[in-house]
Amino acid sequence: MRQPNEESFRVFAVEHAARLRRSAYLFCGDWHLAEDLMQSALIKIYRSWTRVEKDESLANYSRTVLLRTWLDEKRRPWRRSEQSSAEVPERLDEARGPADSPDRLWARDLVHQGLLRLPPRQRAVLVLRYFDDLSVAETAEVMGCSEGTVKSQTARGLDALRSSVSDLVGRVAS
């Protein structure tokens, strides 16, 4: 890669590393694995940089690469296990802002734990739609599927998430 290309890649990597790691963490629930996924995704982007550098949807391309990197990691039989059974908070976090009701804040703590119980592509669609705030069309582009699939996966994912959170709430209550 030529030096100007490499420099533009560095700028991109620095600018997007934190965002990619956060998304990876929401996918997998482990900050160490998230960091590895982010690094792997950026290395893959580096290899394609001269081809994709001018792409207007470069940020979404990086999301696609990250998502595939994570899905690939999950398919490996020796993959590291995800932290999907972290402890459910049993009491409210007093440090939260006063604007939200305690019940609502507690529910929010459960959202990520609930998310980690969902199948990977449902997890991904919820992260892309509700964390990255992507449109249906953008999410479809990132996931490499149709808009109809995004809509159906979102609906199913939300239903499953609600059910998962209810189950976690039930476990704490009992």
Place this chain on the structure above:
Amino acid sequence: MSEEDVRGGLRDAVVEEPPLNFDPDALVATARQQVRRRRALMAAGAATVAVAVAAVALPVALGRAPAHTMAADQPTSTAPATTAPTTSAPARIEWPPPGVQPVHRTAEQLRTRGQEMSTYLRQTVPAVLPDVSDVEVGEFGGEAVGDFSDDQPSVNAAVDYTAGGLRYSIDVQVWAPGGANDLLDVVCPESTSGCQQIGEQDGGPLVVTTESVLGDGKISSVYHLRKDGSAVRIAAYNYQLSGEGKQFGTTIPVTVDQQLRLATDPELGL
């Protein structure tokens, strides 16, 4: 729970993120190293093929003529060499091929196709692997066995068998056209001990990777990257994928030739 609660929950989940000690220089150095290694491996593969090639004898039972080439020094080959195509493999694989038309399939279509391929594998695997016994072909699926979603890019199934008293597995993964566009980027640089193009069949490159995992675990994967942008991977393990307490064989009982026969089989595909 509203959509706003989901947004808030996801935002809150990353509030306490650990510090990011990101070093772009180190990342670029690693990336450069991987690019160099990949080019070197590809060049080595091309040279090997150019110097000495031997065709893989394809199964008579499948009624197909051999068309691809492979390196003559495949250590695990048991198939006799037949004709010797002399075309050398390209130093760099162009993948995905230009003009790939993505194929979209519903979950139901994928399920049906998976069942067809499982049935086919039950007949074919014992013919391709005559020296093994107790072949069990699992159900195809995606994220889980039997689990399919619309537009899923690939499906896979495990095939278990016995050789020398131990159980082993083969993973058969099949990508639809357009679903494997970044496959080569994913596969080759991450292979821990080798990634080599060993020829091509029907205009599609054949790639072999080897990996060491779990201490004594070994995986040999053969990929047929097909001209229509689809792909098939036959991954052979020296252990059984499912089950507790893995026992590792000293070698993988399946040869690269046998993997090639399955990977290039036109009956396997989406």
